[in-house]
Amino acid sequence: MxxxxxxxxxxxxxxxxxxxxxxxxxxxxxxxxxxxxxxxxxxxxxxxxxxxxxxxxxxxxxxxxxxxxxxxxxxxxxxxxxxxxxxxxxxxxxxxxxxxxxxxxxxxxxxxxxxxxxxxxxxxxxxxxxxxxxxxxxxxxxxxxxxxxxxxxxxxxxxxxxxxxxxxxxxxxxxxxxxxxxxxxxxxxxxxxxxxxxxxxxxxxxxxxxxxxxxxxxxxxxxxxxxxxxxxHDAPVNLGDRFCGGRGVVVGTVKEKSSPANVPLHRKVWLLRERDGIVIREAWSDAATGSYAFTSVDERERYTVIAFDHEHNYRAVIADNLIAEVT
Incomplete structure (x- = not known):
């Protein structure tokens, strides 16, 4: 299957x-x-x-x-x-x-x-x-x-x-x-x-x-x-999880403010479900573009994204009240 x-x-x-x-x-x-x-x-x-x-x-x-x-x-x-x-x-x-x-x-x-x-x-x-x-x-x-x-x-x-x-x-x-x-x-x-x-x-x-x-x-x-x-009744292949999954996607970028253009960063990003604060996904933003994507999430929920700086130059950056787009 x-x-x-x-x-x-x-x-x-x-x-x-x-x-x-x-x-x-x-x-x-x-x-x-x-x-x-x-x-x-x-x-x-x-x-x-x-x-x-x-x-x-x-x-x-x-x-x-x-x-x-x-x-x-x-x-x-x-x-x-x-x-x-x-x-x-x-x-x-x-x-x-x-x-x-x-x-x-x-x-x-x-x-x-x-x-x-x-x-x-x-x-x-x-x-x-x-x-x-x-x-x-x-x-x-x-x-x-x-x-x-x-x-x-x-x-x-x-x-x-x-x-x-x-x-x-x-x-x-x-x-x-x-x-x-x-x-x-x-x-x-x-x-x-x-x-x-x-x-x-x-x-x-x-x-x-x-x-x-x-x-x-x-x-x-x-x-x-x-x-x-x-x-x-088979070894599932990429079937996701039945508790937090769905057909939605949450995307974004992690960048350092700079001039003349912001600089993409490779950083750890969490996706939290807002109704209970559970971290349902974790990803690292792309080093070249700073982009990240949380796919196959429940489109009926609202989410908060937190980006962490493991080099400790900046505090965490938060974006809340996000709605997944349906793909």
């Missing part, structure tokens, strides 16, 4: 899954979709099934001896959604008719509205099925890049971005225009953000993921403010 800059989307890299790595999310009632409306959507690029596995799954939730639900691409190359009535059978299966192989990134969505489940590929309604009653909703964790149950496993081999689960809302019931930007992570940009129970950007860092339970033990948490306790 690795960050894949060549396969970028919306100007940022995507996360590549090698067909044997995945993430496990903690138990969350917001991921149990056994009753009521829901939507699962995101972006994917498929490199074919992992060796020895007939299907590719980018999001799945297991059950005791079978799956509760999963969405992925089947062995024939078609988008598919499988939803169990009992955890071991009686499934509702919705399969598309357009190949998802060799098309680059594609947008996927499955949505339940009342008694109808609809499956969309790049905004086009591919297939639908009628459902009724209660379906399997086990206490198993949700997995990104895998479905694992007793007796078999399916993995994802390819790339993923912007994986989202919305509980209680069917975002679409008929064909729609493909999104041209990442999903908003606020109510101003997404009227259904309050019902979003998972938003995993999976871009240059595995950060700024949100999991807001609408009901259950996490209901008291602020929407969009709870970092997911992702557990990687």
């Amino acid at each position: 690795s960050v894949d800059p060549p396969r970028s989307l919306f100007g940022a890299p995507s996360l590549r899954f090698d067909g044997g790595a995945w993430f496990t999310l903690p138990l969350n009632e917001g991921h149990v979709l056994n009753v009521g409306d829901f939507t699962i959507d995101g972006w994917a690029q498929f490199d074919g099934p992992a060796p020895g596995h007939p299907h590719g799954v980018f999001l799945g939730k297991g059950a005791s001896f079978n799956q509760s639900y999963y969405i992925g691409v089947n062995g024939a190359g078609y988008l598919c959604f499988w939803w169990s009535r009992t955890g071991s059978g009686g499934a509702v299966s919705v399969i598309g008719s357009t190949s998802a192989v060799g098309v680059g990134f594609f947008h996927f969505e499955v949505a339940r509205a009342g008694s109808t489940i609809s499956l969309f590929l790049n905004g086009v309604l591919e297939a639908s099925a009628t459902v009724d009653g209660f379906h399997e909703g086990p206490g198993a964790p949700l997995e990104i890049g895998r479905l694992g149950v007793v007796g078999y496993e399916y993995y994802w081999r390819g790339n993923l971005r912007e994986v989202r689960v919305t509980k209680g809302v069917a975002r679409h019931t008929e064909s729609f225009a493909v999104p041209t930007a990442p999903p908003a992570d606020n109510l101003a940009g997404d009227e259904h953000y309050g019902s979003t129970t998972l938003l995993a950007h999976l871009d240059s860092t595995l950060t700024h993921q949100t999991a807001s339970a609408i009901t259950g033990p996490c209901a008291v948490l602020a929407l969009g403010a709870r970092p997911l306790g992702f557990r990687s």
